[in-house]
Amino acid sequence: MEFSSRTRLKHARLAGDRREQYPHSLQFYLEPPMESISLVEFESFAVDRLRLLKVIENLGVSHVRGTDAYKAKLEAELRKLKFPYRALAEDDYEARRKDHISHFILRLAYCQSEDLRRWFLQQEMDLFRYRFNELTEGLMQKFLEHVNLAFEAIGEDLKNELANELSMSTPGFSLTKVKEQMFYKVGLADAVDLFRARKVFIKDGFAYVPFKEIDVIVLNNYRTKLSKALALTARSLPSIQSDERLQPLLDHLSHSYVGPDYSVQKNTGKISLDQIDALSVKSFPLCMRQLHRALRDSHHLRHGGRMQYGLFLKGIGLTLEQALEFWKKEFIRGKVDADKFDKGYAYSIRHSYGKEGRRTDYTPYSCMKIIMSNPPSQGDYHGCPFRHSDPELLKQKLQSYKISPSGITQVLELVKGVHYQLACQKFFELTHDVDDIGFSLNHPNQYFTESQKLLNGGRELKKEFNNLGNFQQKNNSQQSINSSSTPTSSNAKTDTELEELEAYFTED
Secondary structure (H helix, E strand, O other): OHHHHHHHHHHHHHHHHHHHHOOOOOOOOOOOOOOEEEHHHHHHHHHHHHHHHHHHHHHHHHOOOOOHHHHHHHHHHHHHHOOOOOOOOOOOHHHHHHHHHHHHHHHHHOOOOHHHHHHHHHHHHHHHHHHHHHOOHHHHHHHHHHOOOOOEEOOHHHHHHOHHHHHHHOOOOOHHHHHHOOEEEEEHHHHHHHHHOOOOEEEOOEEEEEHHHHHHHHHHHHHHHHHHHHHHHHHOHHHHOOOOOHHHHHHHHHOOOOOOOOOOOOOOOOOOHHHHHHHHHHOOOHHHHHHHHHHHHHOOOOHHHHHHHHHHHHHHOOOHHHHHHHHHHHHHOOOOOHHHHHHHHHHHHHHHOOOOOOOOOOOOOOHHHHHHOOOOOOOOOOOOHHHHOOHHHHHHHHHHOOOOHHHHHHHHHHHHOOOHHHHHHHHHHHHHOOOOOOOOOOOHHHHHHHHHHHHOOOOOOOOOOOOOOOOOOOOOOOOEEEOOOOOOOOOOOHHHHHHHHHHHOOOO
């Protein structure tokens, strides 16, 4: 009994410490975590949050934010990935801890370029908006006090005095509703968006904001803080890069998608060279279709194109022998004779299949890697057409593929909104005549696989994220690291090795 009593006391103290560490399910992420965590946990947290942010990105396009369908799908994902989803839960310490640590891991990874910062900021803003709007009025008020945004609520006397002005200046507010709703007196600088949208009454440099619009103020404050934090983190990267364990992992995270591992050859030898032309029309994503067409037309690709397309073909099942035959036949139809091919280009192909050099089995490029690295220059055909093509040229290309005018408009709207992968997803739907493909597109080889499934028997499409792909640690090492720095990874050499492989492709 004495032991049991001591145990209960210990658990009570621990519960109190935990509640003090994370008093709210929502936070501005102002203080970085300082505890030590295992390497497995570090990578698991990072992958899960990246999955969550990808779901948020897709929901933001396929659903109207704030609708019941949007909220239901997002809550289901939060539950599945064990992130905080209900503010009243008192036993969600582990979820709050995971939320805190995983945010800072991805902040490190996604501060490295303007495009990465913009993407990360948008998804985190959408996540925060959902969580904040799920709070009750009482919990909202407590959170505002916690983050020092305790705006002054105007008294009943002042509200009655300004009732007519508040009603006329606040859309959807009758005099009766004005009397029922709480209004806050907010500095104009904090309410610029509401002022521009003519949603609030302004007097003497203050905006009178109804409680239902306070989320705009909070979101602007959060955006400002997170944007500054990302910029500060980016400026500190040179010191972080001095740790040779750190930068490769962060690069891998920032270029990572979290889908199947296409370095595993499941279809090796099942595709013949005679099939490639037909497959390029039916089942290649636009980036690979563009590369294939350029190769057939000019009988040559520069090294960026050979890297991207060669690894894709490897991923769909071409054996090393087939790859050597395919590239040699095409190149000798151009300006490269057989002897030059055997002495120069053949080695690089064997190298990409892990038969030369370090014997590394190289992985086909993911969408994020294609979008974020090595942009094409004049004379190149690699890259992502939705990211790197001029919109007018992209429109002409889609027209040549017989995409309907309304479909082209939808694709170009997604491109304009910087949703390049979603634009490719829409291209898949338009070319396969389906309304909803049922998965999020993260990889060119995923596009090919799902296309073939759809065209060959109509089997149920595989949902995304069935495994962690080649990102997550394959061993169960429990090496401890401090979460304010970053650990080593089994993939730490990935970028170095890819750079080495690119060196073999530099001959044009």
